[in-house]
Each structure stands twice: as structure tokens, then as C-alpha cells.
Amino acid sequence: MPKYVDPEARRRDVVDALFRVVVRDGLQRASLRAVADEAGLNIGSLRHYFASQRELMDFAMQSMLDRLGARLVRRVEEAGDLGRHPGPERLRLAVELLAELLPLDEVRRAEVAVFLDFNTAARTSPEFAGLARRTAVGARELVRRLLGRLEATGTLRPGLDLDTETERLTALLDGLGMTAVLHPDLLGAEACLAVLRGHLGDLAAH
Amino acid sequence: MPKYVDPEARRRDVVDALFRVVVRDGLQRASLRAVADEAGLNIGSLRHYFASQRELMDFAMQSMLDRLGARLVRRVEEAGDLGRHPGPERLRLAVELLAELLPLDEVRRAEVAVFLDFNTAARTSPEFAGLARRTAVGARELVRRLLGRLEATGTLRPGLDLDTETERLTALLDGLGMTAVLHPDLLGAEACLAVLRGHLGDLAAH
DNA sequence: AGGGTTCTATCACAGTCGTGATAAATAGAA
């Protein structure tokens, strides 16, 4: 007994198809027709759920950020109050949290790839500028808050400038993610983690 | 008395026009027609110097790398033997060398923007894969050699793992360049330099 | 069974793209 399609589920399916196309062929080749094919839909059907390309892209990018945001919130809740853990454990939790932003498995690799294509496109595509900016600000806020917590619990060595360290760690994450996605043979998942661990270890009080 | 055009000069002009288009509108919109317009040429004329789009892109990217390579070589020659300088001076020279890779002025900002667009496109465009890989390897070699020199002159603190530090510094440079190009309001030129200086200072023997 | 909404499918249009082919204009040497 067929029923009316759940529109939200359909939209999610389309977005998933869009992500697959972007990961495989790049944002440039993610045309409405290509996405429709990937989703197994007719283009007219797709356009029934997304009136325009702009609407699809906006919804897709927002979906990705929501998904990532939910994962981060879950991590933070799992960790609970940082002060309850011993020193080395605090660093480990910080690494695990930030590792959500690195392409360490296929899910995150797809996210970072889409994120990269989308962000570079946003440089010259005003329709993406707003979202791109918010994600950049959001990443900085996350990193800054984390470093602030570590500092407040005495996990970091004294004398660090929070602004500089925030930019440093954010840039490191961006760079690691970029290289791991573009050149996975040059920088594998474990190497990524090793660099991140090393960096936080460097920032820690010895 | 008009003369025959210097073909190499023309090709350089076209490449410059291509870079302007890419910086302004993105690699995606750098079509043959757009580049010809930007260069003040008819598309038929442009195609007389570049038989295909592929040939233009290959030549353009190689030109950019040659230009950057020449700047780096000049820096290295100016610095001479690192051992001749006192310790703090060595760090300053290292910062200046690596700063050639950061978008600190309009020339370098254009380079990094083109580099970013080109590299992300290379992820899903096999025709660019070779060049993208060589640049990634080249950057790592440069960073690694520099760190090796600093270590050999006793400028770095002991116990550092060269492989990890190479990836860390390379990722930092990539991330700084990316953010400075995509979000110049979040990360200005001086902030970029401050982070780089801070990082090398952290690596230095105190 | 009828009626109205939701969904799927198809056509057409104007725009862009890279490229092949070809012609016209120009420059320099004979």
C-alpha cells in the first residue's frame, strides 16, 4: 500500500545524492540532472522538492553543518565537565573532539571534501558567502572555547596567547583536512592524528 | 612599424589574464571566452597561441609554480649559508622564506587563491592531478629541508620528530593561506605572520 | 466514483561551453 512520500526524507535522500556526486565528481559537476540521476529520480521530480538549484545547495550545506554540529554536541555531552577528568585524559578528549573535523573515515572524508569544494566556491559565489563565513566563525569559536577550557583547568602551559593559539590550531585543522582529502597518500588518517596529538601535547603543561 | 608578436610574451599576457579571471570569478568561470575578453583578444586569436583549454591551463599552472619557485630560490640565495647567521636571525630568515607561501600582499594573495581553486579542482579533475601532487610534494620538501637546516644548526629544540613537524608546519601554512584568502577579515596579513612566527618560536631552542 | 492534491515525467527555451573549420587581414621576405 503505497503512501505519500515523506517530503523531508526525500529531501534528505536528494542531499545525500548531492554529496555523493560532489565527493566523486566535484561541486562543479553537481548539476541538477546529475544529482537527480544519482538519486534515481527524474529531474522534474527533484524540482518538485527543490524549486531551484539555489534552494538545493542552501539546504544541502545547512544539512551538512547541522549533522556536524550534532556530532560535536554529542561529543561535548559525552565528555561532560572537563574538570572531572585527570590531566592527560583532558587532552585525549580534546583530540577526539577536534578529530571530528578531520577526514579520518569515509564519512568525515566526504564531509571535508564537500566542505572544501563549497568553501573555495564561496570565495567567488556570493550566494554561499554567508554560510561559509558562519562556518569559519563557528570553527574558531569551537577551538577557542576548547582552548579556554583547557587553560582554565590548568592543562595548558602558561603564557599562551589565546587569540594566536586559536588561529594556529584552526589553521592546522584546516590544513590537515585539506591535505588528507587532496593527497591521502601523503597524509593518512593516523598521521593526521599524530600531528594533532603532537600539537596539543606541545601546548600542554609538561 | 608593427612587428610579429612575440609568442612567449603573448602567452604570458594570456596567462596573466587567466589569473585575473580566476582571482576575480573563480576557476570555474575562467572559460576561454572570458580569458580572451580579459586579455583583450578575440577567442580565435587566443586559440592561435593555445590550441586547447588543457594546454592553456597546464601552461598557466606551470607558470605560476615557476614564478613561485624563482622567488623561493632568490630568498634562499639571499640568505646564503644559514650557519653564518646568529640564532635569532636564522628564525627570522625562515619566517621570511615561508612567508612567500602566504597571501601577505596582493601578488601572493592572487597566487594562493589560484592555487586553492586549482588544487581543489584537481581532486576530481585527473588532468590536474599530476601537477597538484608535485606541488604538494615540493612544499613538503621545502619545509622539511628548512627544518633540517634549522635542526642541524642547533636552532631547534631537541627531541623533535622531523616527519611530524614537517606535516605540522605544512598544514599550518596551508590552513593560514586558505583562511587568509577566503576570510581576510578573520585573518589579516599581520595575524598570519604572528601565527607563523609563534610556531617557529615554539619549535626553537629557548 | 468523483475530486483534489501530490508526485512524476517530458518538452522547450535561452544561455554557456570547448572546439573544428574557414576566411580575412596583416606582416615580412622574395
Next chain:
DNA sequence: TTCTATTTATCACGACTGTGATAGAACCCT
């Protein structure tokens, strides 16, 4: 001047893009 190579300019073709319009099928409710 005449001849040849270089340079500039146009046209056409097939392929692709997003989108408007429209029609038909599938579905749920009365």
C-alpha cells in the same frame, strides 16, 4: 609587387546548464 607565414576574426556544431510550462499518473479523502 608578389608570395608566404602569421595573426585575427567568425561561424557552426553538439553538448551541457538551469528553468518555465505542461501534462499525465498516482494517491488520499469524501
